[in-house]
Amino acid sequence: MSHFQPKVTVYRGKKFRSRIEARWACFFDTLGVEWIYEFQHYDFGVKAVWDDDEFREYLNEALYENYWDNREDIIREAYRHRYARQMYLPDFWLPTFNHWVEIKGKAPTHEEQTKASQLARKSGKPVTILWGHIFPDPYHPDAIWGDCTEVFGESWNIIAVLALTYRITNMDHAFAAARSVRFEKERA
Numbered sequence: 001m002s003h004f005q006p007k008v009t010v011y012r013g014k015k016f017r018s019r020i021e022a023r024w025a026c027f028f029d030t031l032g033v034e035w036i037y038e039f040q041h042y043d044f045g046v047k048a049v050w051d052d053d054e055f056r057e058y059l060n061e062a063l064y065e066n067y068w069d070n071r072e073d074i075i076r077e078a079y080r081h082r083y084a085r086q087m088y089l090p091d092f093w094l095p096t097f098n099h100w101v102e103i104k105g106k107a108p109t110h111e112e113q114t115k116a117s118q119l120a121r122k123s124g125k126p127v128t129i130l131w132g133h134i135f136p137d138p139y140h141p142d143a144i145w146g147d148c149t150e151v152f153g154e155s156w157n158i159i160a161v162l163a164l165t166y167r168i169t170n171m172d173h174a175f176a177a178a179r180s181v182r183f184e185k186e187r188a
Contacts, residue, residue, distance in 0.1 A: 020134070022181075036092070037092060
């Protein structure tokens, strides 16, 4: 079973981590929506809280299982693991709308939903997760714009806000532009 790797894509000189993110940038540009890609990291604290007994047990097990490896490296890695931080870098910031937008290829996992919820709380700004294809989705032709969205920290997702602001015909035009955009070749 192969694991899908997003394709790094260049759009208007900006490198995106996935093609779907670049398509959403085109969508925003077509509407005239100001966006900032990967604007700010957020630190949500340590990933897991370890009590001293748990950590000692983890460290002793690591030392035992890796007996032939460099002891200092094992200890250093164990402490790095103990104090690992949960960092988050949202995909888009839409300053005009004070709204974060996270793009996913498929429905968000529980962990991705939790991060979006934490971002909404920490920043005090709403977060919309958009997933799947730029509409219409060839695999789900009956889907409508709001079907593949989830919002945190607000009752209106960004697609609804944009539809009210820019009207349906402009939204249709922006979706068509995003579906048909041709991307630049990445320079080595």
